[in-house]
Amino acid sequence: MSELAQTRTTEHATAAVLAEVDRLLPQLIAWRRDLHAHPELSYQETRTTSFLADTLTAAGMALTPLPRTGLIVDIGASEPTQRVALRADLDALPVPERSGLPFSSTVDGVCHACGHDVHTVAVLGAALALKSVEAELIARGLAVRCIFQPAEEVVPGGAHDVLEFGAMDGVDRAFAVHCDPSIDAGTVGLTVGPITAACDAVDVTLTGPGGHTSRPHLTADLTFALAKVLTEVPSVLSRRLDPRSGASLVWGQVDAGHAANVIPATGHALGTLRILDADEWRRIDGLVEQAVRDVVAPYQVVAKVDHVRGVPPVVNDAAAVAALDRAVRATEGDQAVVPTRQSLGGEDFSWLLQSTPGALARLGTRTPGGATYELHQGDLVVDESAIGIAARLLAVAALDGA
Structure with a gap:
């Protein structure tokens, strides 16, 4: 034609x-x-x-x-x-x-x-x-x-x-x-x-022996440790990744405990990690899990981190x-x-x-x-x-x- x-x-x-x-x-x-x-x-x-x-x-x-x-x-x-x-x-x-x-x-x-x-x-x-x-x-x-x-x-x-x-x-x-x-x-x-942006799912589960809120020193204060994950891990990433990459970890679901006077044995947080820069996204493998484990280490809880790579x-x-x-x-x-x-x-x-x-x-x-x-x-x-x-x-x- x-x-x-x-x-x-x-x-x-x-x-x-x-x-x-x-x-x-x-x-x-x-x-x-x-x-x-x-x-x-x-x-x-x-x-x-x-x-x-x-x-x-x-x-x-x-x-x-x-x-x-x-x-x-x-x-x-x-x-x-x-x-x-x-x-x-x-x-x-x-x-x-x-x-x-x-x-x-x-x-x-x-x-x-x-x-x-x-x-x-x-x-x-x-x-x-x-x-x-x-x-x-x-x-x-x-x-x-x-x-x-x-x-x-x-x-x-x-x-x-x-x-x-x-x-x-x-x-x-x-x-x-x-x-x-x-x-x-x-x-x-x-x-x-x-x-x-690139977008990943981040799923964190903390486990510990649980206990009474009157004796946090005799157990693992899991809720406190989970709060540290929520606040400290995004801060760690902001210092470990190039700030020009626009990385943002935001939590959308948090769950721990069912009573005011009981330290729970499990806690869970689910969020999304978003990064504007594709190259930085490809380099991040393992960093989120390391940051979570380092943050909770002083609190004697066990962390399971599932960082699912989503989309570029x-x-x-x-x-x-x-x-x-x-x-x-x-x-x-x-x-x-x-x-x-x-x-x-x-x-x-x-x-x-x-x-x-x-x-x-x-x-x-x-x-x-x-x-x-x-x-x-x-x-x-x-x-x-x-x-x-x-x-x-x-x-x-x-x-x-x-």
Whole structure:
């Protein structure tokens, strides 16, 4: 195909895709609300997977199930010269919903507090729109692989399943979006280079003989030792790691004892270690465990430390960001592109980008003039206009090719 013919084919396909997303938008919103009302935890996304399978099959697409939950669908050329991947994550969080929305979670203690319901429907909308111009994709030798990935919220996450399954084999470029409730709906945050941080899980268990609080000198004061772990280990890391790496160890779960006058025999702390610098993250192996053991040594307790390596930073490829930039400007206008900074959030899309260039975009979900919400909280409310924006963005970025 000549360059002029390819340009005309792409322009026609782009216009058709945008029209199809607009036509689908009421249905996409309804699907998102259904997914939001029925959230599923990591590797339990059976209902979500079945919904996707039914919807995509009805549109004439052949599916490939992933080993546990989730699936893959390919659109376009069977032997492509270029293959682009669009990735969505399916899982919810063990967080009770308190948004008050009429389609709030019907599952006790579980909700879509990170916007994965939006990500899923956005890629679904892009897939359906791209299927409507499959002839143009085939004519260009372009294939689009939509990956509906489970278990992004756990460490290690479902990206490893995707890689082990070979879903990234032959992919030339990959795109994903992530909801950002700190920027307005109608805008998309883009940056070249690191956009997220490395993120690990740190699990500390202390054990001792236990005893009476009147005689801490005759036993091991385990609660005091655990408090030292909570406060001192982050301080130790701040002096053992380059401060420019942006390392941050924050505890999210702490448990020890059940009575005021009993020194417990066990205590537990679970947290996340986040590091902006990938090289420093790779060098940290063993340091957390050493710091915990050194801190508790004077208190005669035994420490078990499980430092689970999670995800490296997402590093956005410049050419992939340029494709997203063109897509945003083409679909939403020049004003829709806004700068964004690297955050300490973790995202296992980073594993998919270890050998394949790609980019993650921050999808504005705050209603202009409305409240600013926080991710991973039960009161998260998403401006639903972001659903169409994300579907258009991903579909047009895929048409941009590799």
